[in-house]
Amino acid sequence: MDDIVKQALAKWPNVPHCYGWLGLDARGNWYLRDAPTQAAGPFAASKGSMLRHEKLIEFIQRNYEHDEEGRWFFQNGPQRVYVELEATPWIWRIAEDLSVRSHAGEQVEPSACLLDEDGKLYLAAPIGLGLVHTLDVGLAAEAIEQGRWVPEEVRAADLPARFGYVPSPAAGQPAGAPAPR
Template structure:
């Protein structure tokens, strides 16, 4: 997904500097301005609708002609499990079915969809883990999940093998920059 600026705004203000270190996305998909949660529904809607990538691994929001780069607490997307079993993004759009599922060394779940890589909101972790099974169809217990965290295999979520991944490898592997810089 590309965030595109308003061409009329750029024509009117061609030299507006980019903004860094003001806007961030936390692990639950909540926007923060200088560390403080954004609570205004209109601003949240604007940020959600204007969020995208620049094709160079940076995630940003276009505010007219200004590019406001987003610091990511983990991944560019935060996914939430819908009650009907679907998956949605922190911006409120439906996500495609995941094609890969990962468990990092901290116990965080990451899902890869057509939109890209995203962290599963921790409030949905219990439901996710309850749906995990061993290869024989039995529920995956703590031992099986710990084995995956240490590089093992044999746990599945909705037919997808749960794979081990190191948190520090995620940005390079999936092509995003968690801390954009000028």
């Protein structure tokens, strides 16, 4: 977490949490979801505006964490902005040498390979569960053919409970949750 964020938390410890305003899609893109976007439906149906500002994306990714309930958030100064997940908390990118990095750039060593009923491929790593980016499925197939990863069949609906993450922290929250400050 950035030092400036830690300082803001210490200065303003009781800022209300924010729900529904930020989303991470299945390709590792961040989306800002204003009130009309949220009113139009859940993240999968109404994504919002894709963030393109590199420095903002880097700031979000450096301050991306989860709480004890498995809800992923971006610590925006003193405010916790919970993230709507289209798929999983992480999106994996696979390099030509078959190394794996998260959408945030962190290198990981997969501990499990999972294949769901729709043919989506997931990797578990010490930092959590992630979906393999669609552009990298061919490289993942190479790793499987080489015996590096052995896919275990799973049901996609079982993954959040099994890996302890909440796809939609906004679900179940009262209407009118605070906007990011």
